[in-house]
Amino acid sequence: MSxxxxxxxxxxxxxxxxPVAVVTLSNDFDFDPKEVAIWGPMKTENLGIEKxxxxxLSNPNIRFIVICGEEIRGHRSGQTIMALIENGLxxxxxxxxxxxxxxxxxxxxxxxxxxxxxxxEVVDLLNVTSKEKIEEAIKRCIDRDPGSFxxxxxxxxxxxxxxxxxxxxxxxxxxxxxxxxxxxxxMEER
Amino acid sequence: xxxxxxxQRTYDMExxxxxGQPGIHPTLMVGTxxxxxxxxxxxxxxxxxxxxxxxxxxxxxxxxxPSMVDIFIYEKEEIEWKVDFxxxxxxxxxxxxxxxxxVRVKVLDHLEEIGGLDRVIYNSLNLGVTEEEIEELKENTxxxxxxxxxxxxxxxxxxxxxxxxxxxALMDQGLLPLAREADIRYTLLDTAATPFGEKxxxxxxxxxxxxxxxxxxxxxxxxxxxxxxKWLNGYEDKERVFETLDTSIDNLPVLLGADFIxxxxxxxxxxxxxxxxxxxxLIAEGAEDxxxxxISEDHPYRSL
Numbered sequence: 001m002s003x004x005x006x007x008x009x010x011x012x013x014x015x016x017x018x019p020v021a022v023v024t025l026s027n028d029f030d031f032d033p034k035e036v037a038i039w040g041p042m043k044t045e046n047l048g049i050e051k052x053x054x055x056x057l058s059n060p061n062i063r064f065i066v067i068c069g070e071e072i073r074g075h076r077s078g079q080t081i082m083a084l085i086e087n088g089l090x091x092x093x094x095x096x097x098x099x100x101x102x103x104x105x106x107x108x109x110x111x112x113x114x115x116x117x118x119x120x121e122v123v124d125l126l127n128v129t130s131k132e133k134i135e136e137a138i139k140r141c142i143d144r145d146p147g148s149f150x151x152x153x154x155x156x157x158x159x160x161x162x163x164x165x166x167x168x169x170x171x172x173x174x175x176x177x178x179x180x181x182x183x184x185x186x187m188e189e190r
Numbered sequence: 191x192x193x194x195x196x197x198q199r200t201y202d203m204e205x206x207x208x209x210g211q212p213g214i215h216p217t218l219m220v221g222t223x224x225x226x227x228x229x230x231x232x233x234x235x236x237x238x239x240x241x242x243x244x245x246x247x248x249x250x251x252x253x254x255x256p257s258m259v260d261i262f263i264y265e266k267e268e269i270e271w272k273v274d275f276x277x278x279x280x281x282x283x284x285x286x287x288x289x290x291x292x293v294r295v296k297v298l299d300h301l302e303e304i305g306g307l308d309r310v311i312y313n314s315l316n317l318g319v320t321e322e323e324i325e326e327l328k329e330n331t332x333x334x335x336x337x338x339x340x341x342x343x344x345x346x347x348x349x350x351x352x353x354x355x356x357x358x359a360l361m362d363q364g365l366l367p368l369a370r371e372a373d374i375r376y377t378l379l380d381t382a383a384t385p386f387g388e389k390x391x392x393x394x395x396x397x398x399x400x401x402x403x404x405x406x407x408x409x410x411x412x413x414x415x416x417x418x419x420k421w422l423n424g425y426e427d428k429e430r431v432f433e434t435l436d437t438s439i440d441n442l443p444v445l446l447g448a449d450f451i452x453x454x455x456x457x458x459x460x461x462x463x464x465x466x467x468x469x470x471x472l473i474a475e476g477a478e479d480x481x482x483x484x485i486s487e488d489h490p491y492r493s494l
Contacts, residue, residue: 008387010420026226046342047388073226073264074289092360093343101289102318104360106343172446173347173399178192182480184398184447185195 005055011040019063019145020138021056025078027069027129035138037062043072045080045100050107053116054155060148064141068125068134076100078126085122089113112155119149191473192447193481196405201376204282206256207486209407212447213477215486216470219463220285221246221456222260233271240279246459253467254493260285260452266296277306285311291320302330314338315365327372334376337365345389347396350381351403378450381410385418397446411452412439437461441469467494
C-alpha cells in the first residue's frame with residue numbers, strides 16, 4: 001500500500017507519471033519502473049478488480065490498462081475487467097457481459113466505475129505471456145499518452161455498517177444468545 | 191465447546207455422517223484434486239491423482255475422520271475425463287468444484303447421460319447461478335450441493351445468511367429455497383472464506399450463526415484465507431509455515447461448530463486428517479462430559 005495507491009494488494013510501483021498500468025493476471029512479470037506506473041497479478045473477478053479500479057483512479061496519469069498474462073481459469077478475471085470497461089455495471093453491481101464466476105463490484109461506487117471507464121483505455125493482451133510483446137504494447141501506450149485525466153479520484157470503500165461496540169451484551173453475534181455454559185440459541189428466545 | 195438449542199440435522203451420506211450437534215460426529219474433511227497448477231499435464235497424470243485419493247482414504251480409515259474428494263473442473267473440455275476419473279476411482283459421494291455456470295450445466299447434462307448424478311456434491315450453488323442452471327438443476331438434480339454464502343454487497347455474517355435465506359439484495363430467491371425447489375437432498379452450507387481485509391473473520395462468526403439459523407451442516411474453506419496473506423510470500427521458511435497454517439486454520443471453524451472443511455490440496459491429507467482427529471477428540475470429550483452427548487461409534491475419540 002502506498003499513499004498514491006491506497007488499496008492494499010499484490011502490486012509493484014513504478015514512475016507515477018507513466019500513463020500505463022499492467023494487469024498480469026496469473027503471471028508474475030517485472031517491468032521497467034520508469035515505464036509502468038503500477039503492475040501486478042489479479043486473481044479474482046470481484047475483489048481483485050475493485051482494487052485495480054480504486055488504485056488506477058487515484059493516479060489520473062494512468063490512461064491505459066494493459067491486460068495480459070494467462071487468464072484465471074474459472075474466474076475469467078481478465079475477460080471480466082475488459083467487460084467492465086466495455087459495458088459497465090448492471091444496477092445490482094453485476095458486470096455486464098462477464099463470463100466470470102461471481103462478477104460483482106460492490107465495494108466501489110457506480111460513479112467511481114464510470115470514471116474508471118472514462119479514464120482508461122484497455123489494451124487487450126489476454127493470454128499473451130511474451131514479455132517482449134507486452135513491453136512493445138507499453139511503449140506504444142507511452143507514445144500515445146493523452147496526458148493526465150485531471151484531479152486524482154479517491155475511491156472510498158463502501159463499508160457495511162456493522163460495527164459493534166465492545167460493551168455489547170452478547171457473544172459471537174447479535175443474533176445469538178450464548179449462555180455462560182456454552183448453549184447457543186437465538187437472541188429472541190431470551 | 192458449544193451446543194445448539196436449534197435442532198441440528200445429520201446427513202448419512204452412504205455411511206459418512208455429517209452435521210448434528212458439535213462433537214458427536216467427526217468432521218468431514220474434503221481434499222481437492224486437479225486444482226490449477228497441481229499437475230503439469232493432469233490428464234496424463236491420473237495415476238498420481240488416484241494415489242493421492244488412496245492415501246486420503248487410508249488416513250480416513252486410520253484416524254476415523256471421514257473424507258471426501260473434491261475435483262476441480264474449469265473447462266468444458268475437461269468434463270468427460272474428470273467425471274470418468276471420479277466414477278472409476280471414488281466410492282460414494284464426491285464433490286465437483288466448478289467455478290463457471292456454463293461448465294456446471296454441462297456437467298449435469300453429462301452425468302444425467304452416463305449416470306452418477308446422485309453421488310455428486312455440486313460445488314457450488316452460488317450468486318453466479320444462471321436461469322439456465324436453475325432449470326438444469328431441477329431437471330438433472332445432483333445428490334447434494336454446497337450452498338455458498340458469498341455476498342459481495344454485504345459480506346458480514348448477516349449478508350452471508352441473507353444469501354442462503356432469501357438472496358439479500360442481489361438475488362430474487364435465497365440459495366436454500368432454490369436448492370429445495372430443485373429437490374437437492376443434501377445441502378451443505380459454506381460460510382464463504384474471504385481474504386484478510388475483506389471481513390475474513392466473518393467466515394468464522396457465521397459458523398454458529400448458520401447452525402443456529404438453519405440447523406444444517408455448515409463448513410468453510412479457510413485455507414483460501416491463508417493464501418491471501420501476502421506477508422507469507424516473503425517469509426524465509428514459507429513452505430513449512432504455510433503447511434502448518436493451512437492445517438491449523440481449520441481448527442477454528444470446527445471449534446465454533448463446523449461440520450465439514452474443504453481443507454485445500456489433497457496432498458495435505460497427511461497433516462489435515464490427523465490434526466482434525468486431535469481436534470475432534472478434544473471437542474467430543476467436552477461434548478460428552480459436559481453436554482452428555484452420545485459420541486458416534488466411529489470417532490477418533492473412541493478409536494485413537
